[in-house]
Amino acid sequence: MMAKGNAQTATQPQSFDLVAGERLYQEYCASCHGADLEGQPDWRSAGADGILPAPPHDETGHTWHHSDSVLFDYTKRGGKEALASQGVDFASGMPGFGDQLTDAEIWNILGFIKSTWPDRQREIQAARSGPSQ
Numbered sequence: 001m002m003a004k005g006n007a008q009t010a011t012q013p014q015s016f017d018l019v020a021g022e023r024l025y026q027e028y029c030a031s032c033h034g035a036d037l038e039g040q041p042d043w044r045s046a047g048a049d050g051i052l053p054a055p056p057h058d059e060t061g062h063t064w065h066h067s068d069s070v071l072f073d074y075t076k077r078g079g080k081e082a083l084a085s086q087g088v089d090f091a092s093g094m095p096g097f098g099d100q101l102t103d104a105e106i107w108n109i110l111g112f113i114k115s116t117w118p119d120r121q122r123e124i125q126a127a128r129s130g131p132s133q
């Protein structure tokens with residue numbers, strides 16, 4: 001049984017291992033989100049199967065619009081599961097990584113992704129995450 005709704009696991013640690021985060025990103029995320037975090041071509045349009053391509057994780061995407069807890073939850077449980085708990089039924093192409101990555105590894109990847117953003121996006125995202133999330 002996964003630790004659903006366990007607030008502690010969604011708390012961002014004080015520091016990240018960015019080197020590990022980048023290596024894990026390349027291993028687990030780059031195949032869809034791009035080696036340079038550029039996402040898949042035409043990522044705003046769903047394919048014939050109705051499933052959206054992977055968006056970029058750089059500042060041209062919308063990753064920085066989401067709080068830490070949303071990003072963590074999405075990565076750990078996958079898009080379908082994460083949205084289902086908000087009452088949204090969505091055929092997401094984003095798999096969950098909770099079986100393959102530890103919480104610390106997920107935070108390292110998210111830390112690496114954030115480290116690539118310009119100051120403005122980082123500040124907005126940090127403000128959105130709030131001190132208590």
Ligand code: HEC
Nearest residue numbers: 028029032052053054055062063071074075079092093094
């Ligand atoms: C098999 C392809 C695939 C892999 C591998 C993958 N993703 Fe995704 N991801 C997607 C797709 C497709 C979406 C867009 C659909 C959606 O939002 O549910 C997405 C959306 C997301 C989102 C929400 C949208 C956003 O911009 O915030 C996050 C966060 C995310 N992925 C993180 C990751 C991380 C971190 C990894 C590596 C651990 C990863 N993904 C690996 C396909 C993938």
